[in-house]
Amino acid sequence: MKPIRFYLAMILARFSYIVLKILGKNATQFPGVIAMKVCPNILRYLEVSDKVIAITGTNGKTTTTNMIASFLTAQGIDLVANNLGSNIEGGIISALLNSTTFFGRNHKEMAVLEVDERSSPYIFPYINPDIIVITNLFRDSYKRNADVEFILSILEKSIPKSSLLILNAEDPLSSNLCKDNPRKYFSIAPQEFEEEVSDNIIKDLVYCPSCGNKLIFDFNRYHHIGFVHCERCDYASPTADYLIWKIHEDQIIIKEGNNYYPYQSEASRITDNYNKIAVISVLREMGYNHEDIANYFNKIKVVSSRYSETIVKNKRVISMLAKAQNPVANSLAFDFIRKQKSWGSISLILMNETYTHKQNFNSIENMAWIYDADYEYLNIPSIKKILCMGQHNLECKIRLLFAGIDEDKIQLLEPSYSLDITTDTDTTIIIHGAKNIAVARQFKDMLVRRIKDEN
Amino acid sequence: MKIEILFGEVCSLYGDHGNIMFLEKTFGKNNINKTSILETPKFITEKIDLIYMGAMNEKTQAQVIDKLLPFKDILLEKLDNGLKALFTGTAMDILGKTIVEENGTTLEGLNIFDFETRIKKRPRLNCAIYGLYKNIPIVGHKTQFTQTFGDNSENYFIKVQKGMGINKNTNLEGFIYKNLIATNITGPLLIMNPQFSENYLGVEIPYKNLLLAAQNKRIKDTNLVKDVFY
Incomplete structure (x- = not known):
């Protein structure tokens, strides 16, 4: 039984959505904020889809979310996504208002939701994602995120035990999260043309997460991202399940197991390739084959606003x-x-x-x-x-x-x-x-x- | 001047690197020693004129206290003999008696000052600061989960005019003991406060006019804002 204030929240939020749309405004956040004001625990009463994919992390969330949602939509899946980057409580609720009836019943096959890492404790327990992608973790807004240790601690507590984690093997911070959860890793192999970047002012992880000894970088791509090992204990970057093995000018080669799959690619920034391999990992875990995913990648470009x-x-x-x-x-x-x-x-x-x-x-x-x-x-x-x-x-x-x-x-x-x-x-x-x-x-x-x- | 940056790889969370850059520019990189958390601080055995430590998380606070506690008496002796020490952000907290977590877990500090720091994770405290240190203007920011409780009426760093002191009920910020200054103000304090830097370090500083212009703008802006908490 849902409380009266839930229905009041639904009326006001949906009314505000209609008004914003008539005015030609973005309705990705405000309706959710209104709903929360009236019914603070509204997420408890909004039914979510049977399949939920969540994307969190410091950088790359929006692009990764958009690519996953766009592929799945192209496959004919009726889904809800917050693909404009409204990723805190208000944005998630606004998205779910679009996937539920007035009575809070879900009518979408799937939800693909970008979730702000700082907001994860107020979202994950309610949406209980089947798959959670963590793109990477770095220091971010001092005001909101404090430091990465804080973000790690709230993710560790808020990630449901059953969620399959898709993790960046080269990020020794996020790759060690929730060790009991099922997990798959993605990575990009060092390329012949690549120069290491080890002169960044900050590194959010310097010491071994297992024993505290200084980490040795076998290849330092940027900041604390790269391939590491510890000389005191047996800690090392995990082996990737999904690897960008080669990057050519207009093509990337994905290695999965002992097999290689070519993908067309125009991306020139390494971060675009991390987003891409994260997306491929999710879609492969959902059962899509490389050919279908590659066909999709041939058609898309990085969002031009970025x-x-x-x-x-x-x-x-x-x-x-x-x-x-x-x-x-x-x-x-x-x-x-x-x-x-x-x-x-x-x-x-x-x-x-x-x-x-x-x-x-x-x-x-x-x-x-x-x-x-x-x-x-x-x-x-x-x-x-x-x-x-x-x-x-x-x-x-x-x-x-x-x-x-x-x-x-x-x-x-x-x-x-x-x-x-x-x-x-x-x-x-x-x-x-x-x-x-x-x-x-x-x-x-x-x-x-x-x-x-x-x- | 010989300077030691203590544990900069883990104690510079909120733009504190700006202070290190400033010291390098002012005194030359050759005069800056960077000591990692795995090493023994150099000020214990060598002639060091200034030590600097910036903001860190709770886990690192425990490591730093473990590292410095065996040398507390030496540190006090050096401070009595004129060592300058600047502790910014949460580096201040380790100098008190205790740091108390929300669940009551207590970490014993170095007990150089008689104060207690209490952690509360929500809401995070963020505010701009404007205050005076010996009539010298100080601007900056606080970004923290903590408030500190103790009597600093006789040894505060600045009297705050905008923002908060060591807790929301006081306008007295930070602690001073001889040449040791400890403050929760984070970030590039030495760059944002050129008059203070000259006064404290006793040298001419680089880009002084530009730094003064930027500080004056900050003072003006901070005074114009009704609520400096954000």
């Missing part, structure tokens, strides 16, 4: 998403930029604050995370100009100076739509956080137009 590149008159304009307050995401973006050999001279626009540049300025935002991010990687000759944008652009400039970057290269920009950005370099890159996807797109379009209009 990485978008336009070449006009031999000039390149790029927008890249790197979550603000997330030093690893930013370091990966900087590392990617420094490794590009064909981009010529580069201008960078850094929008590294969490508020949107359109409204809601947060004048007291904690910017300390920029000292955990590897701005040193931007100290390369090809980068000719760095424009720091936002309320704390002066603090950004100071960080760049401590990274050794020449002061003459650094300019300060106030948030504005009439930006005086010149396009005299071969490449212009906008690095922006999740709140500024729309603003970054506008800047990018404006830059492309300016280049087109140049004589």
Whole structure:
């Protein structure tokens, strides 16, 4: 028997959903928040699908969720997904409102849900996922996530014992979670062309999770990600069940057991490949064959809001998403930029604050995370100009100076739509956080137009 | 000045690396010793002028206390002889009598100061800080699960005008003993507070004008905001 307030919550949440849709607004979070206000334990009363796949971790959740949901939808499965990244309680409830009747009865075959790792204790016990993907764990927002040890402890307590875990074999933090749970590992083999990145400022794991001795990296891909072993005990990175064995320009080769499977691939960032192998692992565990999965991958591209590149008159304009307050995401973006050999001279626009540049300025935002991010990687000759944008652009400039970057290269920009950005370099890159996807797109379009209009 | 960074690989959770970068830039990398948690601190046996330790999680606090407890008397003696020591973020907690978890589990601290730190995981406390240290402005942030209880009326670090002191009922933040400063303020304290850095370290600092401009903006912004908790 459901309480009266459950039905009241359903009425208000569904009404707010309709109103938001009529107004052309995003209804991925607010209806759930309303429902929670009226009925705080509403998740208890919302029936979930028979099959639930949850995706959590610090980086890569949204892309992984979108790819899984998109594949399954293409297979004709009627599913619910929160594929716009609304991954805390309100977003999950909003998604489940779409998969249930007014009386809370489920009418979807499956649920594919991105779950914020910090919110997992308030979600996992109710949705009881059959499969949980943990993409990776790093330090993230100090405000919400504190430190990885804290996140590990809440995941350890909140993951249901029966869930099959799909884990990153190269992450010695998350790969050791819930040791009694059934598990499969994914990984990417070191590639011949790959250089190790062992000079990151931060490493969220330095010592052996078993004995506390210093971990030895056999291959350090970035931060604490890579293949490790301990010389004091027998701890070592687990063997992957699903491995990207080779990465070629337009193809990746997956190794499963002793068999090899080619997949077309346009992804150039290593993180895209981690997302891809995580998706393949889930779909294989669900019983799909490599041929069907590969056919799907041939048709898709990485969501353009995360990485978008336009070449006009031999000039390149790029927008890249790197979550603000997330030093690893930013370091990966900087590392990617420094490794590009064909981009010529580069201008960078850094929008590294969490508020949107359109409204809601947060004048007291904690910017300390920029000292955990590897701005040193931007100290390369090809980068000719760095424009720091936002309320704390002066603090950004100071960080760049401590990274050794020449002061003459650094300019300060106030948030504005009439930006005086010149396009005299071969490449212009906008690095922006999740709140500024729309603003970054506008800047990018404006830059492309300016280049087109140049004589 | 010879500086020792204590356990930086595990004690720099919230942008505390900024302080290390600042010290490297100010004094040169050759004057900075980085000691890992597996090593014995150098200040025990060598001439060190400043030790620095940043924020850490509860598990690391226990390791650090285990590591430093056998050398507590030496540390006190060195402090009495002028050693400078800066402990930021949760590094402050290890200097008290106890750290008490929500379930009552108690970790004995180094007992250099008479205070108790109590952990409460929800809600997490986040706030901007503005206060004065000997009339020198201090800005920064706190991001923590803890509040600390004890009398610091005679030996506080700053009098807070925005934000909270060692707990939500006091505006007195941190503890001082001779040249030891312990504060829950996290992040690049030395970069965000150029006048304090010059005063405490007794040297000219890099990018002083820019750092002052950034600090003035922070002071202005923090004072404009009604509620600095977020």
